[in-house]
Amino acid sequence: MSRTRLAPSPTGALHLGNARTFLVNWALARQQGWKIVLRIEDLDGPRVKEGAAQQAIDDLQWLGLDWDEGPLYQLAVHTPYEQALEQLAQAGHIYPCRCTRKQIEAAALSAPHGSSHETRYPGTCRPAEPTPTSWLANQSEGTAWRLRVEPGDTQFEDAFAGTQVASVEQSVGDFLVATKVGLPAYQLAVVVDDSRQGIDEVVRGDDLLRSTHRQLLVQRLLEIDNTPRYTHLPLVVGEDGRRLAKRHGDTRLDYYREAGVSPERVVGLLAKWCGVGEQQEMIAAEFADCFRLQSLPRESAVFRATDDEYLRDC
Structure with a gap:
């Protein structure tokens, strides 16, 4: 039986765009008989808001969604991430980096290339050759770890967006797999969690299409065979064409809940955005x-x- 995950990040409240993606993910799972895991992705340290995890759970339940396992919290178990980082380090696939964001941005300005959305790492700390080492023995405050990215394309077939081809080396270069506070970075944590939780169906917003190429590299280097099938959905944007955010007003589910809006009315709007007939509760x-x-x-x-x-x- 296939397994998928609802994976809110408690860095803020869920808004209508998040709700649409989660609703579609949930609907596909219930149609296809997939098991649903609720995973709280709470590794983003300073950005995690107190109470946001429980609020996300409450909002999803209010919307009418349920799950078969969870909630599971990333911060609750460190060992799988540590084992993955140690495996990569001993194989020479990752290396320590002490560069600051300002240093990386300054280097990028002097040699600009890569995507317009992210700054390409210039390779300042990258060893000339792969250098096997120990992540566990060489952690230190203020030191992050990056994955060595070699030239070449990665490719996958998205269940909605179709064939995707990209060069991680050209777009972002060597990317973070562990932060300066010793926590796994998103690109590594999501791969480790999807593998150990048996997730083989990933449904999420198409703003993460570029991230998928990085995650495929991590999967390959960790020798993970159970690569999920990916389904990336178009985002919800404001009338200015930019992804939904505070600049478009208060679109939090909690805001509408407190205003007395029913979940049926919210689902009706989300359904209209999903091409499900005329708008109705x-x-x-x-x-x-x-x-x-x-x-x-x-x-x-x-x-x-x-x-x-x-x-x-209403």
Whole structure:
């Protein structure tokens, strides 16, 4: 039986864009009979907000979603990440880096290339040759660890977005796998967790398409065979075309809950964005009955002032 995960990060409250992705993930799982794991991705240290994890759980339940396992918290178990980092270090696939963000940005300005969204690491601390070492024995405060990325493309077939080809070496270069406070970075943690939790169906926003190429490299170097099938969904954006954020007003689920909006009304709006007929109130189970991935619009959904008016007109 396939397994998927709902994986909110408690760095802030869930908004309508998050809700749409989670709703589609949940609906696909219930249609296909996948097991659902609720995983709280709480490794992002300073950005984690107190109480945000429980709020995310409450919001998902209010929306009508459920799960078969969890919640599981990343911070609760460190050993799997430590073992993965040690494996990579002993094989010479990762190396310590003490560069600051300002140093990396300055180097990038002098030799700009890579994507417009991220700064390519210039290789300042990269050893000339792979250098086997011990991550466990060489941790120190202020030292991060990066994965050596070799030239060449990675490719995968996304269940919604189609064939994806990219060069990590050209776009971001050697990327972080452990932070300066000794915690695993997102790109490593998600690979380790998906593998050990048996996740073989990953449904998430298409802002993470580029990250998938990095995760495929980590999987390969850790000799992980159970690569998930990926389904990346278009995001929800504001009328300015930018991804949904505070600049578009308060779109938090909690905001609408406190305003007395029903979950059926929210699901109805999300269903409209997903190509499910005319806008009407419905529960999550009704959405799962009528949602079809092939009917999901290819373009981003747009949150308009009229959508906010619809939600609050109750």
